[in-house]
Amino acid sequence: MRALTLDPTTANSLQVTEVPEPEPKPGELLVEGLAVGVCGTDKEIARAEYGWAPPGRDRLVLGHESLGRVMTAPPESDFTTGDLVVGVVRRPDPAPCGACAHGEFDNCRNGDYTERGIKELDGYAAERWCVESDYAVALDPRLAHVGVLMEPTSVVAKAWEQVRRVGERAWYEPNRALVTGAGPIGLLAAMIGVQQGLDVHVLDVVEEGPKPRLVRRIGATYHHGDAEEVAARLRPDVVIEATGVGSVVVSAVRNTASYGVVCLTGISSGGHAVAVDVAGANRVMVLENDVVVGSVNANLRHYRQAADALAKADLDWLDGLISRRVPLAAFADAFTAEPDDVKVVIAL
Structure with a gap:
């Protein structure tokens, strides 16, 4: 069968190759691969900046944003064919580690976790794949066209959970949220914020195109001005930061309302100096009980929260997040950005 594979130590080694048919072990599902999403992590792995092949192997099957349909399932599982x-x-x-032992493997303390399509485990960019039934999550059948958005939605479901947990250290009733960045993570974060009944604002650099339209279609407000000015004017109770841009992070941190929570989900590229009045920021954060928290990855609880959020969402809106659907044979097109891209998907 065909799979999208690479040597994580060699840049530009992506190829569609023939790999052995998967054989499910006890407790595993055999799944027909339908699609995988392409994100920044996949592009970093393709550039040999990140990623590890399985032990004893040179090549890794890429793909961590999965979608498939069950072909066979263990009789004792909660899954069935189709x-x-x-x-x-x-x-x-x-x-x-202690976190992993308690099911919080997204917060692994020692870094010895593994990840499908990223770190020492083959991913989901294959025509068929296996997965342990304990590490599979069912989706509403109506999401067959857009369910590949599940993994990024799980990341923002966790971010919102972290915000709520931090906020509930005392009385907590947020009203306004600012999402910085209108990529897939930012847009899905905005979607969940709207589902929670918040007054959601989204900031990005583009003035027109699909991103402003997608923001407005869910009833949120779009901004493309200076981050410092927008955040200072809005004074949000919550910020979901999805750009990783240092100056935007700083603007978010110092312009929340009192008792504000900033959740950082964007990874900074580094190499850019940003002048920060640390003493001033410290004073504001202490006097206003503000919190800044980082959040990455997701555990099973967050995947289930994501499944619920997607099931509640407008299907046409979700479909609008997917800019292009590229066949596996033309995978290279998915790794070449186009101006109006939001999320690019490889059809398997």
Whole structure:
């Protein structure tokens, strides 16, 4: 069967190759691969900046944003043939650390976790794949066209959970949220904020195109001005930061309302100096009980939260997030950005 594979130590080694048919182990589902999403992490792995092949192998099957349909399932599982399913990305370390032992493997303390399509485990960019039934999550059948958005939605479901948990250290009733960045993570974060009844604002650099339209279609407000000016004017109770741009992060941190929570989900590229009045920021954060928290990856609970959020969403709006659907044979097109791209998907 065909799969999209690469050597993570060699840039530009992506190829569609023939790999052995998967054979499900006890407790595993056999799944027909339908689609995989392409994100910044996939592009970093393709450039040999990140990623690890399985032990004893040179090549890794790429793909961590999965979508498939169950072909066979263990009789003792909760799945049946034909179910729409997504595979969880991360697996706990074998030791395990305390967090992994409690099912919070997204917060692994020692870094010995593995990840499908990223770190030492083959991913989901294959015509067929297996997954442990304990690490698979069923989707509403109506999401067959857009369910590949499940993994990024799980990331923002976790971010919102972290915000709520931090806020609920005392009385907490947020009203206004600012999402910085209108890529897939930012737009899905805005969607969940709207579902929670918040007054949601989204900031990005583009003035026109699909991103402003998608923001407005869910009833949120779009901004493309200076981050400092927008954040200072809005004074949001919550910020979901999805750009990783240092100056935007700083503007978000110092312009929340009192008792504000900033959740950082964007990864900074580094190499850009930003002048920060640390003493001033410290004073504001202490006096206003503000919190800044980082959030990455997701565990099973967050995948289930994501499944619920997608099931509540407008299907046409979700479909609008997917800019292009590229066949597996033309995979290279998915790794070449186009101006109006939001999310690019490889059809398997």
